[in-house]
Amino acid sequence: MDSKREFKALRIYEQEGKFIRRIEKRKIEDLPEGEVIVNVKYSSLNFKDALSVAGNKGVTRKYPHTPGIDASGIVEHSTSEKFKIGDEVIVTSYDLGMNTDGGFGEYIRVPADWVVRKPQNLSLKQAMIYGTAGFTAGLSVERLLSAGQTPEMGPVVVTGALGGVGSIAIAILSSLGFEVIAATSENDGGEKELHELGAASRISREISDDQSGRPLLKPLWAGAIDVVGGNVLSTLIKACQPMGNVTCCGNIGSGDLDGTVYPYILRGISLIGIDSQNCPMELRQKVWDKLASEWNVYNNKEQVIESSLEELATYIDLMLTKKSRGRVIVKL
Template sequence: MDTKAEFKALRIYEEDGKFIRRIEKRKIEDLPEGDVIVKVKYSSLNFKDALSVTGNKGVTRKYPHTPGIDAAGVVEHSESDKFKVGDQVIVTSYDLGMNSDGGFAEYIRVPEAWVVALPKDLSLRQAMIYGTAGFTAALSVYRLLAAGQTPEMGPVVVTGALGGVGSIAISILASLGFEVIAATFEKSGGEDELHELGVASRISSEITDDQSGRPLLRPLWAGAIDVIGGNTLHTLLKACKPMGNVTCCGNVGSGDLAMTMYPFILNGISLIGIDSQKCPMELRQKVWDKLAAEWNEYNNNEQVIESSLENLDIYIDLMLAKKSRGRVIVKI
């Protein structure tokens, strides 16, 4: 492959304490080391991408940088025994788009250990409708089921219900027969979307952000999938029915968790951490296979927005303002 070949990429520069976004030409030889070069067809927008774009050093340490923690495309060059030229693949998580140049570009070069073969019956576009958000949602549901959560135990509340992780988690849970409570930042709007996803009822995020200071609350749900963290996660735990399970996959609200042990030692609640970034490859492939088959419930949802690299600024700003809905995919 011609390493001098040029391609288009969204680059973030740090200039005088400000972070500037530019679309520019790069060369293959500029990419980081790796075994597999992928021609990217689609990427998707995640909260980590928005943080990287704005200079969050907890996500990206050095600039200039190309964000994009998701990519789906076709192998253009391979030094791996696992993948050959022409294979359709998915790359999400690990260090892609964080400290290694990511999917908001026409090409990426990555280690073979980061690459997942595209499952049968899943297109590259569908894979990015899911992306890290969909994978995280599916992994959360997978872990809930593994912990023994069943529809008979009662409703499951999902925070950030109109966002990427939340909306996909709701879709999967509803397809499995769970009664789903949607918790949203917005008090109104999005009713049609939530109904289409299979939501049974909706509550304001104020209900999942208890300020009473009490260590336990009257049980309101049997389980939860949380993307917010902080006091929201605390509220979900102390208002959960005995023997329920709560997953945590985000810290949009806060990374702190100040609480007592009472939900755990008096009600037997289980708190399940979800790490999609370093999920073992065997489990990663299992979850992707489920998304391609029996959990493939989301791909025709109208809440999928397709953007170009040139228009991506609009959706990044909406996400940072906590006004994003559904999934934004990027056609490269």
């Protein structure tokens, strides 16, 4: 492959403490080392991408940088026996888009161990409608089921219900027969979207973010998928029914977790951590295969926005101000 080939990418520069966005031309030879070069067809916007654009050093240490923790596309060069030219693949997680140039460019070069073979019954576009958010939602559901969660136990709460992870988790859980309670940070609209996703009801911030300080609350749900962290996660644990399961995959509210041991030793609650970034490949492929088959239920077109690189700035700013809804995919 011609190392001098040019392609378009969104680059973030650090200048005197400020972070500047530019769309510019790059060359294949500028990409980091790796066994596989992928011509990116689609990417998607995630909270980590927005943080990288904003200069969060906990996500990206060195600039200039190309964000984009998700990518789907076609292999154009490979020195690995695992992949050949023309293979359609998915690359998410690991270090992509964090400190390794990511999917907001028309080409990426990555280690072969980061690459997932795209299931045949999932298009490149559908793969990015799911992306890291969908994979995280699927992994959360998979871990709940593996822990023994069943619809018969009672309702499951999903926080961040109008966001990427939350909306897809609701759709999957609902398709599996679970009664889903949607928890959002605000109550100004969204009822139509939540109903179409499959949510049975919605709770206010006052319920999902208890401020009483009590170590245990009246049981209100049988399990939960949380993207918020902090006091919201603490509330979900304290109000969970005996032998219920709560997954944790995010910290958009806070990275802190206050509480006591009582929910665990008096009710047998299980807190399950979700690490989508370093998930083992066998489990990763299993979840992607389910997202391409029995869990391929997220088909609400109104919740999916397709953006170009040039239009992406608007959606990044919405995400940084926690006003984004559904999924934003990027067509390269």
